[in-house]
Amino acid sequence: MKTAIVMILVAVGSVVFHLLSPWWWTPIASNWRFIDDTIIITFWITGGVFCAVVLFMAYCVLRFRHKPGRQAAYQPESKRLEWWLSVGTGVGVAAMLAPGLVVWHQFITVPDGATEIEVLGQQWQWGYRLPGKDGRLGTSDIRYVSADNPLGLNPNDPHGQDDLVIVGDDLHLQIGKPVKVLLRSTDVVHNFYVPEFRAKMDFVPGSVTYFWFTPIRTGTFEVLCAELCGVGHAQMRGKVIVEDEGDYHDWLQQQKTFAELSGRSKTARTANQLGSE
Template sequence: MAIVIVLILVVVGSVLFHAFSPWWWTPIASNWGYIDTTLVITFWITGAVFGAVILFMAFCVWRYRHKPGRVAEFEPENKRLELWLTVVTGLGVAAMLAPGLIVWKQYVTVPDEATEVEVFAQQWSWSFRLPGADGQLGRSNARLISADNPLGIDPRDAAGQDDVIVENEDLHLPRGKPVKMLLRSADVLHDFYVPEFRAKMDMVPGMITYFWFTPIRTGEFEILCAELCGVGHGYMRGYVQIEEEDAYQDWLTEMPTFAALSGGPRIRTVSAEP
């Protein structure tokens, strides 16, 4: 009976911890409330299964406890029970997968009006590149990375001359406008993660991964690397500043362009409207 009581207390304690836990996600700051909804659905399904399994174990311990003269029955298979378990398990897995697949499709289907912003990761810092007056990013290549060209931008591509370069500074973005984040890594696996945006994606050397989001409130939000990337992993942090359009444009015009950093004439950075 002690084991039965302990199992029941595990279920009750788990429910109470979930209901009153101080460790909950941060207030959302993007359009990805769908991800929160998907997590809640997953919690409900896995929580219900967890509770059902533990309570069933408690019932079995109590129902089939030792009694003098009781003999165990041998039943190697039960087709009816197996059918029910297969159906219920299949429905549970489908209920967890379906919302995630729907949200994933939205997550990688970028709106036409989204502005492209490149995130460049290397051990153990973040750099960023934004389009200039022409509204598009120039070509880049890892083979072109050097001390004078840390992002590997192709100097022969005219579209990249007015690209805005942000090194060792915060990334600024305007509130209410969709952004497509293009993710590149110079060395090992990294992961660009801003908890308040509910948005993250692995950054794989030799590939350009992406996701999109729309910031919905102003403020300062911390960037984390969510993939173990070496001894400095815990220090690989940065910040995203979400601002109103006027403040964002003021910041943008103060940022250097690739042309200016590479020794050419500075090109004034005025973002193109989508």
């Protein structure tokens, strides 16, 4: 009897805790409400199965508990029960997978007109690259990575000369503008994650991964690395600032291009060499 009561309390308490819990998602700031909907569907299906199983176990404990003179009946199989279990399990799994497949199709289908930006993950900081006036990102390669070229841009690619390079600073985005985020890593697996955007993706060394989203709310949001990437993992943080079009373009005007940063580095090296002589 006590065991059955504990089981019932566990089932009821789990539902009450879920409904009244103070821990929930941060307010969404992107177009990926569908991801929230998919997770909620999974919550209700798995929660319903959990409660059904626990309550059924409590019923069995009460209904078939030991009594003097009662003998257990042995029933090796029940085709009817197996069919019900198979069909019910199949429907439940399909109900969880189908919404995810629909959302995944949307997740990898980048809309026309999306702005491409690049995020470079490395132990333990973020680097960003935005297209310049030509609206196109230049090529890059890890072989070009150096102290003067931390993102590894190809110095011989004319399309990369006007790219805006941001290292050790915040990333700014325009509200309402779709963004395709290209992800590169120079060392280990990282993951670019802004909880309010819901969307995230792993950085895989040696390849370029991507995801897209549309910011729908202005504000400052924290960037986290969602993959354990070494001893400095907890400090690998940054900020994304979503602002209106005017403020965003004002910020763009203040950023330096790859050509400007490269020219400054060459000038500094030349001055150092002349000073040493």
